[in-house]
Structure formats: structure tokens, C-alpha cells
Amino acid sequence: MTDADAYLRAWEPDNVVRFPRDQWMREFAAPAASYPDVDFLPVEMSAVYTAYLTGRFELYTALDLGGDAGMQLKVIGGVPSDRDGMLFCLDTATGRVLLLGVAEGTLELVNSTFKALTEFLYHFARFVDADSGAAGRPARAKALRATLHAADPAALADPESWWSIALMQLEGTVT
Structure with missing residues (x-):
């Protein structure tokens, strides 16, 4: 928590x-x-x-x-x-x-849940604060995906969902 x-x-x-x-x-x-x-x-x-x-x-x-x-x-x-x-x-x-x-x-x-949204936004803010450039971003984004998936699997179940697309952009799999 x-x-x-x-x-x-x-x-x-x-x-x-x-x-x-x-x-x-x-x-x-x-x-x-x-x-x-x-x-x-x-x-x-x-x-x-x-x-x-x-x-x-x-x-x-x-x-x-x-x-x-x-x-x-x-x-x-x-x-x-x-x-x-x-x-x-x-x-x-x-x-x-x-x-x-x-x-x-x-x-x-x-x-x-509303609680899961705030958790996602919290982890996303920490990801952004720790960002040191494009070189390590895809690997860090995969780790972020795992953290978010543990918090709310349903939010990432659809590959076309809001969070799935945001993470794919960070992972470099979507432009």
C-alpha cells in the first residue's frame, strides 16, 4: 500500500x-x-x-x-x-x-477500480521521474508493465486499451 x-x-x-x-x-x-x-x-x-x-x-x-x-x-x-x-x-x-x-x-x-487508477498514475509518475533517456526506456517500461499488471490485470487485458497502448509506446513497440 x-x-x-x-x-x-x-x-x-x-x-x-x-x-x-x-x-x-x-x-x-x-x-x-x-x-x-x-x-x-x-x-x-x-x-x-x-x-x-x-x-x-x-x-x-x-x-x-x-x-x-x-x-x-x-x-x-x-x-x-x-x-x-x-x-x-x-x-x-x-x-x-x-x-x-x-x-x-x-x-x-x-x-x-478508482484505487487502481491512482496506483497506475503513481507508478507512471515514478517512471517519468526516473527516466534517463531512450536507451533504457523499453526495459524499464516492461518492468512498469509487470508492476501495473500485478495491480490491475484487467486494465491491460485488451492490447488496444488505454494503458496497453501507453505502455507499448514506452516500450518502443508502437509509434
């Missing part, structure tokens, strides 16, 4: 934003174990995540997909290169994190 100080060191204290963890745990059906142990997220994480949204959707916006029996989501971030069109969302019933393609209305599993 990673403690709050480790997350702050990895993400930097001035690069975090709080979310209402305790309130969400009371209000939503998602299991308590699906939530991170911390009540903050990084604001900017290289090319993989941002909490800085500037368009139509704001951080923590509620989205109702399908009415009364539909899926209830909370926006918890976006893809930095498309922060208005690709949103990371918490499924409030299950605790999963999904990538919502706004234009097409697509949903893709990012992580099995």
Missing part, C-alpha cells in the same frame, strides 16, 4: 487536487475498497492524465448515461491531448474507471 506522502512526492504537492472521497463513499454504491486511500489526484501527468479540464465538462461533473436505470458517472479527469473529448469517469455503482469518448459515446475500461 502506498501512503499519502509517497503519492505527494511522486505527484508533487503543488500538482494535486482534492476530491470528496468520504462524501462519494457515503453517496455512491461503489464498494469502499474501490476508492483510493488518498483524497487527491494529480493535476497533470505527462501524456496520460489531466485533472485540468477547460471545456464543456468540469472536474467532478455528474453524467447520467441512460436515465433512471442508466449508468451514473463522475468526471475525474481527461486525456491531455483531448481533454474535452476523452474523459476519465468513475462509475459510481461499481468503482471502475472508464474512458468516455464524448463524440461517439464510447466507453472503455481504464482501470477496474
